Amino acid sequence: MRASDRALSRSLNIADLRARARARLPAPVFDFLEGGAEDEITLVRNRAAFSEWALVPRAFRDVSQVSGAVEILGQSLEWPLIVSPTGMPGLFHPDAEIGLAEAAAASGTLYCLSAMASRSIEEVAASTTAPKAFQLYIFQDRGLTRELILRAKAAGYAALILAIDVPVPANRERDRRTGMTIPPRLGLASLLAFARHPAWCWHNLVRRPVSLANFSDMRAEPGSTLLSFIQSQFEPQLSWTDLEWVAGLWGGSIAVKGLLHGDDVERAVAAGASTVFLSNHGGRQLDAAVSGLDMVEETAERLAGRATLIVDGGIRRGTDIIKAVALGASACSTGRAALYGLTVGGRAGAARALQLLRSEYERDMALLGARRQDEIERSCIRRLR
Numbered sequence: 403m404r405a406s407d408r409a410l411s412r413s414l415n416i417a418d419l420r421a422r423a424r425a426r427l428p429a430p431v432f433d434f435l436e437g438g439a440e441d442e443i444t445l446v447r448n449r450a451a452f453s454e455w456a457l458v459p460r461a462f463r464d465v466s467q468v469s470g471a472v473e474i475l476g477q478s479l480e481w482p483l484i485v486s487p488t489g490m491p492g493l494f495h496p497d498a499e500i501g502l503a504e505a506a507a508a509s510g511t512l513y514c515l516s517a518m519a520s521r522s523i524e525e526v527a528a529s530t531t532a533p534k535a536f537q538l539y540i541f542q543d544r545g546l547t548r549e550l551i552l553r554a555k556a557a558g559y560a561a562l563i564l565a566i567d568v569p570v571p572a573n574r575e576r577d578r579r580t581g582m583t584i585p586p587r588l589g590l591a592s593l594l595a596f597a598r599h600p601a602w603c604w605h606n607l608v609r610r611p612v613s614l615a616n617f618s619d620m621r622a623e624p625g626s627t628l629l630s631f632i633q634s635q636f637e638p639q640l641s642w643t644d645l646e647w648v649a650g651l652w653g654g655s656i657a658v659k660g661l662l663h664g665d666d667v668e669r670a671v672a673a674g675a676s677t678v679f680l681s682n683h684g685g686r687q688l689d690a691a692v693s694g695l696d697m698v699e700e701t702a703e704r705l706a707g708r709a710t711l712i713v714d715g716g717i718r719r720g721t722d723i724i725k726a727v728a729l730g731a732s733a734c735s736t737g738r739a740a741l742y743g744l745t746v747g748g749r750a751g752a753a754r755a756l757q758l759l760r761s762e763y764e765r766d767m768a769l770l771g772a773r774r775q776d777e778i779e780r781s782c783i784r785r786l787r
């Protein structure tokens with residue numbers, strides 16, 4: 403058995419994969435994966451929110467057949483956890499987005515590719531026949547934004563996810579301390595941390611330097627990197643007409659990711675979104691923002707089934723998914739859990755992370771007494787404080 407296969411089979415949960423991922427990456431790269439904005443209050447809240455709820459199981463139910471099947475963004479999924487868009491996973495393992503997409507397909511769920519990906523829209527589309535979604539940012543250059551939409555459409559992506567929570571880059575102090583900024587400003591301690599991981603340096607700095615694959619034909623302005631140029635393209639002046647413009651160009655199933663306020667959810671649905679992601683970007687944008695889970699119940703009540711509700715942030719166990727569903731979410735989404743797996747074992751590692759979460763979810767449904775998602779009822783969950 404190869405060392406990475408052994409590491410995967412010995413990882414019994416997402417926390418085990420996280421510990422192994424941490425050991426595998428240079429510290430500044432792990433901090434980039436793991437960290438949040440400023441005091442990381444929201445990053446911590448994303449986990450803490452789940453522990454404020456407890457499950458109340460039902461008895462005398464035949465749970466010999468349990469199915470988490472659900473329809474999300476027009477796709478029939480085998481269970482309600484999709485893979486969130488994350489920028490540049492090539493930093494964590496050379497399998498990068500291809501590994502994540504293949505793992506999601508093998509697990510019977512949907513993969514969302516980020517605009518800030520390390521593999522291109524077309525390369526990832528060709529990697530599996532399974533349906534995928536593409537996550538877009540609206541850039542100041544609307545021509546560039548339009549081009550991305552049309553490329554995703556031509557490549558056959560099943561849905562478009564518009565992320566609206568990066569009007570300006572966030573203040574991630576871990577990255578500023580380590581020098582993982584744009585452009586990088588590595589100090590001596592960070593350089594030593596990289597020197598301790600020669601295999602990582604070989605893959606990422608020599609063999610296939612990580613780049614923003616969707617913009618590879620663009621030239622940065624003299625004196626700036628492509629990454630800093632694209633970051634300077636984030637749009638601080640978004641308006642609702644931009645959402646209508648994107649929905650019109652796309653013409654298919656569209657989700658808005660990064661909403662937390664109920665009024666905004668209403669406006670997004672009125673502007674054509676069929677799906678809403680309650681998300682604070684994994685605690686990486688506005689620190690002190692509420693967690694997605696905090697907003698699920700009131701948003702679900704307000705929507706009353708008019709749109710599909712997805713929540714992300716802090717999903718690390720099958721019971722986390724059950725709690726979100728009991729409060730009214732249709733599905734959850736995960737960023738870091740899949741990335742920890744990818745880091746430890748590439749495609750097989752990402753698949754292990756999803757397999758662990760799926761088997762926890764299905765076992766926990768049976769233990770709760772729920773055979774189908776609609777049996778995970780509001781009465782099965784209580785707030786502890």
Ligand SMILES: Cc1cc2nc3c(=O)[nH]c(=O)nc-3n(C[C@H](O)[C@H](O)[C@H](O)COP(=O)(O)O)c2cc1C
Binds near residue numbers: 434448486517739
């Ligand atoms: C390393 C990393 C990169 C991310 N990049 C993006 C991105 O490019 N686009 C996006 O919409 N969200 C991005 N996110 C946020 C995720 O889509 C998701 O909202 C978040 O990871 C959920 O929290 P979790 O990691 O606790 O599951 C990123 C998150 C991480 C950890």
